Amino acid sequence: MTAIKSISGRRVWDSRGHPTVEVDVILKNGTLGRAIAPAGASRGTREAIDLRDGGDRLQGKGIDKALASVNGPIASALVGRDVNDQLGADTAILELDPSPLKETLGGNATVATSLALLHAAAANAGAPLWKHVADKYGCTPSLPLPEIQIFGGGAHAGRRVDIQDFMIMVPGAKTFDEVMEITNEVYFAAGDIMASRGNLAGVADEGGWWPVFKSNEEALETLVQAIEKAGEKPGENVVISLDIAASEFGKDGTYRLALEDRDMDSGQMIDMLGGWLDAYPIASIEDPLGEDDKAGMIEFTRRFGDRVQIIGDDYLVTSAALVEEAIADQACNAVLIKVNQIGTISEAVDTFRAAQKAGWGTIVSARSGETEDASISHLSTGLGGRQLKVGSFQRSERMVKWNECLRIQDALGQGSFAAGQSLANTWWGKANDKDKSE
Structure with missing residues (x-):
């Protein structure tokens, strides 16, 4: 088992100049996995919702709430888990958010974390991500x-x-x-x-x-x-x-x-x-x-x-x-x-x-x-x-x-x-x- 040591989110910026979520997953052996959440302009009404802060600041598109989801409940649920258990980690994330469209944690928080876990597992295996996905x-x-x-x-x-x-x-x-x-x-x-x-x-x-x-x-x-x-x-x-x-x-x-x-x-x-x-x-x-x-x-x-x-x-x-x-x-x-x-x-x-x-x-x-x-x-x-x-x-x-x-x-x-x-x-x-x- 290769355990997760820490999970942390940061604010970065997307191609339209809006803030988005980047997540780092660090394993106990020091291996890093990192991923960034994208954002759509044309969105289906039944798709996962990006959690935004609202208000006047940053056109209402701030992501402090989404980062709090990553650094708080998501990190608490996943630290110590085996990074190779992608399904188990994703299931733990879903159990934290019973809402149908992930509006509690934010789809931007969950997707960046889930992808970062996949990257960390691939890096830990010494394999490019495509090969890790194919093998897994x-x-x-x-x-x-x-x-x-x-x-x-x-x-x-x-x-x-x-x-x-x-x-x-x-x-x-x-x-x-x-x-x-x-x-x-x-x-x-x-x-x-x-x-x-x-x-x-x-x-x-x-x-x-x-x-x-x-x-x-x-x-x-x-x-x-x-x-x-x-x-x-x-x-x-x-x-x-x-x-x-x-x-x-x-x-x-x-x-x-x-x-x-x-x-x-x-x-x-x-x-x-x-x-x-x-x-x-x-x-x-x-x-x-x-x-x-x-x-x-x-x-x-x-x-x-x-x-x-x-x-x-x-x-x-x-x-x-x-x-x-x-x-x-x-x-x-x-x-x-x-x-x-x-x-x-x-x-x-x-x-x-x-x-x-x-x-x-x-x-x-x-x-x-x-x-x-x-x-x-x-x-x-x-x-x-x-x-x-x-x-x-x-x-x-x-x-x-x-x-x-x-x-x-x-x-x-x-x-x-x-x-x-x-x-x-x-x-x-x-x-x-x-x-x-x-």
Whole structure:
């Protein structure tokens, strides 16, 4: 047994300049594990709540209460425990906070502590975090396929466009290096196109270009143009991925596209997105309907689940119970894994396993408020999650995670990359071939 000597929290700052929680776990043999809690701007109503101080100071986002949770009850419950018993430690944390959304201790306090414990155990074993995760949970490590933002939107860009993320994936790449090179070309091609139109206006929260478009669909058209300008054929090596984040502009089955000044019901929303799937090489779509629109998610999956990857984020909030429910309902076919959304590593792994058992896609994800912590690069690799969503190809809190994957690739070998995934919109290819023959 390697016992925990001390647990302490400190205030650090995230990519939006807001305070967040960093936790140090020190073992009796002197080994250190450290992790930082991220924070989301677009948040599901059922996800773990960051404990903030409120009031006028620091825009109400102070974390003294969360630090008190770490330095007080959490430390008292965990000091002396075996650091290798991740489940036991996470269970002890959960027993301290019976609230459903971790509002007593704060999800920011619990996730930073849980991740720091995992880091300490890996360091104590003398193993990189990805290998420790793979060994601990009996997984085959695999370097993930990136999902990378080109245009930001929604809550990440002042709601300048309604859709939150316009991204690309390169499932045709043979190595992680190749993905990075192609993404570089597409990203800067998109910037050049916007500059030529006089629309280059900086970057959004996650590093994607700030969206200066007259409609949501204009962003899709521009993204296709950027892929072509980069020398790629849309829908072959390079495909589009969207995060609609529909809960941000939809409620009770009504969706308000502010940019286009129109309202839609659930059926009209599904039809609009279906038209996009026909018209553009979209291979993955996240939260196409709101978290409260269960019937809409089931119908969208019924109509398009055999054509594209349909990811639940706000709809599933990294909850194993909600994933099991969605599997039974046949709503979604993939889940986004955000550790801070559920609050502990053990709960996130349970969700990952539930989805994987059903044959679903599993995408480990960052948040819009990020830091230099690269834990998710290791977590995705160690679990063999096969996809990783970090943000864009700019800003150091994003690039630190992509660059960590390149280092992991050197250790694992290029053959470990999750290449050749079946992420393609085959209908789009057929529809375009038909158009050309007519």
